[in-house]
Amino acid sequence: MENLQTLERSALIACLAASLCACGTSAWPPVTAAAPRASALPAPRFDITQVGTGQSTRYVYCDVPSCPVPSGKTAVLPAPTATPVNPVAAGIGDKKDVKRTVDIGFPFSSSRVSDADRDALIDAAQARPQSRVEITARSDFVGPPAGQHAVIAARAKAMRSIVAHQAPGAQIIERQEVAAPRPVARAEQAMQRRGTVRFTPPADVHMKGNAK
Numbered sequence: 730m731e732n733l734q735t736l737e738r739s740a741l742i743a744c745l746a747a748s749l750c751a752c753g754t755s756a757w758p759p760v761t762a763a764a765p766r767a768s769a770l771p772a773p774r775f776d777i778t779q780v781g782t783g784q785s786t787r788y789v790y791c792d793v794p795s796c797p798v799p800s801g802k803t804a805v806l807p808a809p810t811a812t813p814v815n816p817v818a819a820g821i822g823d824k825k826d827v828k829r830t831v832d833i834g835f836p837f838s839s840s841r842v843s844d845a846d847r848d849a850l851i852d853a854a855q856a857r858p859q860s861r862v863e864i865t866a867r868s869d870f871v872g873p874p875a876g877q878h879a880v881i882a883a884r885a886k887a888m889r890s891i892v893a894h895q896a897p898g899a900q901i902i903e904r905q906e907v908a909a910p911r912p913v914a915r916a917e918q919a920m921q922r923r924g925t926v927r928f929t930p931p932a933d934v935h936m937k938g939n940a941k
Contacts, residue, residue, distance in 0.1 A: 827856040833888060833924035838872070840883035847891060853928055854895035860928040862901045864888050869921040870908040881905045884924050892926065899928075 777791075831853050833846045842850070854862075866885035868877040885903050892899060908921040 827852050829853070829857075829929075830925065830927045833884075833926070834919065835884055835922050835924060837869070837922065838876075838880060840880065840887045842887050842891070850888065850891050850926060851895050853926070854892045854899065857899075857928045857930050858896040859898045860896065860900075860930050862892055862896070862899045863904065863925075863927045863929070864892070864901060865904045865906060865925040865927075867906040867922055867924065868908060869918045870910050870912060871918075874907070877907050878905070880922075881907065884922075888924050888926055 828849060831846070831850050833842055833850070835841070864885055866881045866888065868881050868884075872880075882905075885905070889901055889903065892901060913921070
């Protein structure tokens with residue numbers, strides 16, 4: 730009985746020893762060091778260099794290490810520089826074309842001048858401060874005569890105040906027009922109530938060619 734237990738114990742010890750040996754010799758994945766990160770490459774440097782001579786001379790961009798080196802016989806010319814632009818030759822600063830006649834689109838039964846029409850009228854008055862100015866105020870076909878003339882007077886005053894403020898020396902003449910009492914389309918009705926300001930520069934009696 731004891732011999733049997735001894736044999737079983739010996740077999741168990743042998744199995745345990747074999748297992749430990751297998752564990753000790755099992756292959757584990759090799760541990761490798763992380764690859765070092767590549768350092769940032771230096772930014773490329775470019776330059777302008779002369780290529781050729783005489784009429785074939787030109788300037789090119791090149792990478793600094795590979796730029797061609799001018800020989801001793803090559804005349805190194807100064808690098809081209811930007812030529813300043815003449816504002817007059819380029820049209821910069823030219824006086825803008827200012828209208829001689831400005832039309833004002835008035836709303837229905839109103840003497841209000843829009844910002845765009847006001848700016849156009851101011852530009853025209855400032856460009857011709859000594860002009861002869863003819864202001865025409867109008868009314869469309871709608872309304873009684875008294876109301877039409879009241880609207881016309883208000884529109885003439887609105888245009889005259891702008892011109893007089895910008896061109897104090899201008900000679901201003903006013904005209905009034907009332908449309909016939911006949912219904913028309915909306916587009917034509919808008920034309921009936923527009924105002925018109927016409928600038929006529931004074932005649933220069935000393936202009937070359939006029940004197941006789």
